[in-house]
Amino acid sequence: MKKVLTLPIREEDIEALHAGDVVYVTGSIATGRDDVHRRVTAEGMDSPFDLHGGVIFHAGPIVREGEVDQLISVGPTSSIRMEAFQAQFIAKTGVRLIIGKGGMGPATAEACQKYKAVHCVAMGGCAVSAAGQVEAIEGCFWRELGMPECMWILRVREFGPLVVSIDAHGGDLFAATRAQAAARRGTCQEPVEDSVKDYMTVE
Amino acid sequence: MTRDEAQSRMADVMERFLTLACRRLPDDVYEKLQECRDAETSPLQRVVYESYFENLALAQKLDRPCCQDTGLPHFYIRCGADFPFIGAVEDALRDAVRRATVSSPLRPNAVDFFTERNTGDNTGERMPWLHWDILPEGSDLQICVYFAGAGCSLPGRAQVFKPADGYGAIVKFVFEAVSGLALNACPPLIVGVGLGHNIENAGVLSKMACLRPLGTSHPHPKGAKLERDLLAGLNGLGVGAQGLPGERIAMAVHVESSARHTATIAAAVNVSCYTHRRGFITFHADMSCEQSSYKGVTL
Numbered sequence: 256m257k258k259v260l261t262l263p264i265r266e267e268d269i270e271a272l273h274a275g276d277v278v279y280v281t282g283s284i285a286t287g288r289d290d291v292h293r294r295v296t297a298e299g300m301d302s303p304f305d306l307h308g309g310v311i312f313h314a315g316p317i318v319r320e321g322e323v324d325q326l327i328s329v330g331p332t333s334s335i336r337m338e339a340f341q342a343q344f345i346a347k348t349g350v351r352l353i354i355g356k357g358g359m360g361p362a363t364a365e366a367c368q369k370y371k372a373v374h375c376v377a378m379g380g381c382a383v384s385a386a387g388q389v390e391a392i393e394g395c396f397w398r399e400l401g402m403p404e405c406m407w408i409l410r411v412r413e414f415g416p417l418v419v420s421i422d423a424h425g426g427d428l429f430a431a432t433r434a435q436a437a438a439r440r441g442t443c444q445e446p447v448e449d450s451v452k453d454y455m456t457v458e
Numbered sequence: 459m460t461r462d463e464a465q466s467r468m469a470d471v472m473e474r475f476l477t478l479a480c481r482r483l484p485d486d487v488y489e490k491l492q493e494c495r496d497a498e499t500s501p502l503q504r505v506v507y508e509s510y511f512e513n514l515a516l517a518q519k520l521d522r523p524c525c526q527d528t529g530l531p532h533f534y535i536r537c538g539a540d541f542p543f544i545g546a547v548e549d550a551l552r553d554a555v556r557r558a559t560v561s562s563p564l565r566p567n568a569v570d571f572f573t574e575r576n577t578g579d580n581t582g583e584r585m586p587w588l589h590w591d592i593l594p595e596g597s598d599l600q601i602c603v604y605f606a607g608a609g610c611s612l613p614g615r616a617q618v619f620k621p622a623d624g625y626g627a628i629v630k631f632v633f634e635a636v637s638g639l640a641l642n643a644c645p646p647l648i649v650g651v652g653l654g655h656n657i658e659n660a661g662v663l664s665k666m667a668c669l670r671p672l673g674t675s676h677p678h679p680k681g682a683k684l685e686r687d688l689l690a691g692l693n694g695l696g697v698g699a700q701g702l703p704g705e706r707i708a709m710a711v712h713v714e715s716s717a718r719h720t721a722t723i724a725a726a727v728n729v730s731c732y733t734h735r736r737g738f739i740t741f742h743a744d745m746s747c748e749q750s751s752y753k754g755v756t757l
């Protein structure tokens with residue numbers, strides 16, 4: 256059965272999630288990437304949209320701007336770019352769900368445990384499907400940052416699939432995958448190094 | 459045909475071609491992606507690939523770019539010395555980009571340095587990015603279009619080694635690049651490796667390696683073997699689509715090389731994500747044209 260989180264997300268909803276779970280989300284979510292994170296943390300500005308129990312989506316959509324803005328496509332961007340800001344962002348805004356792409360770092364993982372939040376990955380590159388799960392653009396803040404960087408408020412229904420990558424119990428799917436890749440790297444890399452050992456020999 | 463007519467025809471065609479190329483994957487990439495899907499067994503990987511293919515189908519059905527990051531437009535051009543409208547090409551491509559940004563639409567991604575303003579139309583200082591090769595014979599203009607997204611540009615790197623480091627340094631360098639940030643670049647990837655003598659020559663070659671049609675290999679048997687060995691090695695890391703646990707982090711590894719300085723070995727790695735939006739189109743001297751990346755599609 257589909258596991259759907261409806262906003263606002265409570266602490267116990269977060270406690271129930273574990274790295275590797277597949278979930279969907281319903282409610283009004285905010286997009287925010289490099290510039291939004293920098294403003295809210297390094298530049299000390301307040302988030303123009305209340306994120307308590309909410310979702311920050313690392314994404315820069317394509318919007319056909321007009322009297323009514325029309326969402327053409329939206330998808331996750333690499334979350335790791337926000338690592339420098341994310342922990343402080345969680346602490347300051349009370350956001351519970353971070354949606355992005357790829358893993359994040361130890362500071363975010365720690366903040367997820369401390370403040371009860373999770374990081375999920377949406378499927379990168381699946382922007383048309385994702386846009387189909389957005390019912391409406393409800394607002395836009397900080398438009399001067401440009402279309403990809405400003406904060407769009409999107410009303411979504413059963414938005415997903417999202418894979419929980421960092422949970423609030425110390426689980427981190429990408430860290431685990433990375434660790435496994437690091438452990439296997441020797442075995443995978445050595446035969447290739449071996450095969451080029453005599454490549455410097457003149458033919 | 460006057461130069462102005464040629465320029466406006468090329469801009470029209472290229473606007474349509476850009477629109478096509480950001481919506482669907484070239485046939486060779488689509489087939490390879492299916493192959494990668496079939497090699498995966500875990501439920502999580504199945505979820506990812508289902509999303510991939512559903513999204514690609516929807517992009518065509520709804521006539522929209524398949525990924526929101528339509529990147530920055532790159533054009534790798536091979537121009538026959540006798541192509542009559544060489545002077546019209548750059549302006550035509552710039553126009554096409556500007557127009558496709560509105561009509562497709564493409565996400566405006568171009569930000570000029572120092573002003574730090576988004577130009578709003580995907581053109582800017584030296585953007586679109588053009589790379590020219592002049593062919594000594596012929597009157598055809600071959601253009602390879604590529605949308606360079608951010609996630610897949612981020613892992614790119616280049617380094618110059620000493621000959622004493624040997625080819626082993628290249629292997630290590632590729633493994634480092636791919637097992638690092640490339641996990642975030644929406645695998646399965648096309649890994650382009652450029653081998654040369656300094657960073658910009660290796661860098662350009664790494665890009666050309668990415669753009670090579672799938673199923674082709676390096677002309678030297680040792681180069682071709684290195685491509686196969688690297689692919690097998692990388693696909694043993696236990697990473698699959700979206701950088702989640704799985705079997706295939708890469709669709710292909712391509713190596714391109716130039717002669718090197720006797721005292722240096724330069725290597726560059728450029729990766730391309732699963733939405734490898736790359737299309738080939740050829741203009742003839744009379745400005746008729748054909749594309750070769752999407753079977754059954756007429757422009």
Ligand code: SF4
Binds near residue numbers: 608642731
């Ligand atoms: S890496 Fe490629 S598929 Fe993934 S979000 Fe970026 S452009 Fe799209």
